[in-house]
Amino acid sequence: MAKTALITGATSGLGYDFVQLFAKEGYNLVLVARNQQKMEEIQRTFSDIKVSFITKDLSIPNASKEVFEEIQNLGIEIDVLVNNAGFGLMGDFNELDIKQQLNMIQLNVSALTELTYYVLAQMKKRNTGKILNVASTAAFQPGPLMAVYYATKAYVLSFSEALVEELSNTSITVTTLCPGPTKTNFGAVANVEGTKMFKSAMPSDVVARQGYEALMAGRRVIIPGGLNRIGTIAAKFLPRSFAAKIAKSVAKKD
Ligand SMILES: NC(=O)c1ccc[n+]([C@@H]2O[C@H](COP(=O)([O-])OP(=O)(O)OC[C@H]3O[C@@H](n4cnc5c(N)ncnc54)[C@H](OP(=O)(O)O)[C@@H]3O)[C@@H](O)[C@H]2O)c1
Numbered sequence: 569m570a571k572t573a574l575i576t577g578a579t580s581g582l583g584y585d586f587v588q589l590f591a592k593e594g595y596n597l598v599l600v601a602r603n604q605q606k607m608e609e610i611q612r613t614f615s616d617i618k619v620s621f622i623t624k625d626l627s628i629p630n631a632s633k634e635v636f637e638e639i640q641n642l643g644i645e646i647d648v649l650v651n652n653a654g655f656g657l658m659g660d661f662n663e664l665d666i667k668q669q670l671n672m673i674q675l676n677v678s679a680l681t682e683l684t685y686y687v688l689a690q691m692k693k694r695n696t697g698k699i700l701n702v703a704s705t706a707a708f709q710p711g712p713l714m715a716v717y718y719a720t721k722a723y724v725l726s727f728s729e730a731l732v733e734e735l736s737n738t739s740i741t742v743t744t745l746c747p748g749p750t751k752t753n754f755g756a757v758a759n760v761e762g763t764k765m766f767k768s769a770m771p772s773d774v775v776a777r778q779g780y781e782a783l784m785a786g787r788r789v790i791i792p793g794g795l796n797r798i799g800t801i802a803a804k805f806l807p808r809s810f811a812a813k814i815a816k817s818v819a820k821k822d
Contacts, residue, residue: 582652594616617656706722
């Protein structure tokens with residue numbers, strides 16, 4: 569029987585690439601995002617797999633619970649959960665809109681946590697399943713000018729690595745994908761296009777493939793790109809105050 573992957577943020581960027589990767593392997597899909605038209609378009613492109621979608625703004629409290637309830641009503645069991653939806657914002661913490669920043673925490677942190685909670689409980693009953701949480705290289709140091717975004721991704725990495733240990737006696741794996749700058753809509757949404765760090769942005773399909781392969785191999789953490797890996801290793805050894813200064817310098821536009 570075909571397995572089912574649930575992918576949040578499936579309408580664009582990495583999420584869209586995950587859709588293509590899972591579809592190619594014959595997975596049935598459940599897509600979650602706000603743009604219903606786009607999900608209908610995606611659904612129409614596949615005839616050999618079952619594609620369902622749930623139109624949901626995950627930055628609204630309880631949205632993940634509602635998603636899970638809809639999945640249960642559809643009688644679908646999730647074999648792979650890809651917590652990918654997320655966004656960033658660049659600017660001084662006090663100059664960015666507080667409501668938008670709280671929505672970011674709700675989406676990047678709370679929605680991811682809540683969806684994992686419900687889907688993992690179902691996976692535990694079957695003692696099988698795979699979870700891919702999309703963090704970022706931002707997870708490894710403080711990020712001045714994107715303070716809340718970096719903090720949300722530090723949460724995702726810490727949370728996911730803790731689950732790996734909790735689940736070490738089960739057949740359930742949790743993988744954290746930590747991309748560096750990647751060519752998607754993220755840059756425009758976060759207003760980071762034109763910054764030093766985005767000059768070497770990686771193609772999204774390459775990043776998604778590495779994430780997919782790491783997920784399938786049950787790896788703990790995957791950081792695509794040699795330079796990104798070096799950056800995260802350096803961040804582990806540098807004083808955090810210095811790592812924060814570097815993060816600030818690459819967040820500036822020329
Ligand atoms: N691109 C990068 O440089 C980069 C680097 C590191 C980590 N990441 C992470 O990678 C993940 C995917 O981002 P991306 O780069 O692929 O960006 P993207 O192209 O902007 O895609 C973001 C996806 O999330 C969905 N989304 C946004 N807000 C949502 C909400 N409130 N409720 C439900 N879905 C929502 C969007 O769909 P709708 O608009 O249809 O809702 C879209 O499908 C994010 O977690 C991001 O933090 C990206």
